[in-house]
Amino acid sequence: AQKVTQAQTEISVVEKEDVTLDCVYETRDTTYYLFWYKQPPSGELVFLIRRNSFDEQNEISGRYSWNFQKSTSSFNFTITASQVVDSAVYFCALSESYLDSNYQLIWGAGTKLIIKP
Amino acid sequence: DAMVIQNPRYQVTQFGKPVTLSCSQTLNHNVMYWYQQKSSQAPKLLFHYYDKDFNNEADTPDNFQSRRPNTSFCFLDIRSPGLGDAAMYLCATSGGTGTYGYTFGSGTRLTVV
Numbered sequence: 001a002q003k004v005t006q007a008q009t010e011i012s013v014v015e016k017e018d019v020t021l022d023c024v025y026e027t028r029d030t031t032y033y034l035f036w037y038k039q040p041p042s043g044e045l046v047f048l049i050r051r052n053s054f055d056e057q058n059e060i061s062g063r064y065s066w067n068f069q070k071s072t073s074s075f076n077f078t079i080t081a082s083q084v085v086d087s088a089v090y091f092c093a094l095s096e097s098y099l100d101s102n103y104q105l106i107w108g109a110g111t112k113l114i115i116k117p
Numbered sequence: 118d119a120m121v122i123q124n125p126r127y128q129v130t131q132f133g134k135p136v137t138l139s140c141s142q143t144l145n146h147n148v149m150y151w152y153q154q155k156s157s158q159a160p161k162l163l164f165h166y167y168d169k170d171f172n173n174e175a176d177t178p179d180n181f182q183s184r185r186p187n188t189s190f191c192f193l194d195i196r197s198p199g200l201g202d203a204a205m206y207l208c209a210t211s212g213g214t215g216t217y218g219y220t221f222g223s224g225t226r227l228t229v230v
Contacts, residue, residue: 035218042204045160045221091159105219107159 002027004094008107013082014096014116021077021111023092029053033095034068034075037103040088051075079113085113120144123208123222130198130229138193138225140208146220151183151189154224160207166191176204197229203229 003026013019014111025034028095029100036048047057051068063080121142130136140149148167152160164173166185169228180202182194208222 042223043226044223045207047211047220048182050218083154085146089157104162105160105199112157 001108002067002094002096004092004106004108006092006111008111009109010112010114012114014115015084016081018078018080019082019113021079021090021092023075023077023108025073025075025092025094027094029096032097035079035093035095036066037091037093038088039091039110045068048077062095065098068097082113082115084115084117087113091111098111120127121208121210121220121222123205123206124224125225128225130195132200133197135206136195136198136227138195138206138227140191140193140222141193142187142210142220143189144210144212144220145188146210147188147214148211149185150209150211150219151181151191151193152209153179154207156204163193192222192227198227198229203227 005024007022011019023030028051032053034051038046038048049066052109056068056070058068067076075092088114089110091110121140124139128136128138128224148165150165151163153163154160162174163181164171164183167183180196182196191208193206193222205224205226207224211217211219
């Protein structure tokens with residue numbers, strides 16, 4: 001069965017610390033897509049990254065980096081030198097091939113990240 | 118900029134009084150979705166349209182309906198809002214299967230009084 005697990009309900013760090021948000025997924029498909037979204041207190045969902053199952057290359061975008069490991073079914077997200085503006089809820093999500101998923105996103109429960117000044 | 122626009126940003130409605138939330142897109146995406154998100158939870162899919170084909174999730178209450186009169190617009194109708202329907206309602210779009218990503222609107226926060 002498809003499932004996304006974000007085991008960390010809430011993480012609190014002091015500004016400038018590095019922080020890693022964990023995401024573990026389960027899927028039957030060989031073709032699938034993984035996403036990270038940020039949801040600040042204002043409520044909108046902000047797209048951060050999409051990764052397909054055939055591309056295990058890690059990605060870096062400024063202070064953000066993602067580590068995709070198919071061997072452990074994980075897609076972890078690291079923020080380097082965290083800032084107060086990074087405070088938000090972060091969701092990991094999975095999309096399988098449309099034949100199985102009917103276009104649905106399968107969401108993790110989210111991790112609330114608190115960056116203290 | 119191409120985007121997904123939801124109106125209003127905040128909506129207050131009375132218990133039992135029908136309310137309509139709107140969503141428009143300039144992305145020309147085939148698929149439009151409505152999600153309900155309650156505090157501290159992940160978004161929950163209510164239904165989606167692939168072009169004009171409507172797909173209702175099995176556990177979406179009958180109280181929730183949707184209309185998509187054209188590619189650009191989609192509406193969420195709540196026929197008789199209850200206190201438990203207070204939530205953030207998110208509209209999203211995707212091109213085809215969604216594997217290229219989903220674009221979300223800013224959401225409408227619904228309060229039922």
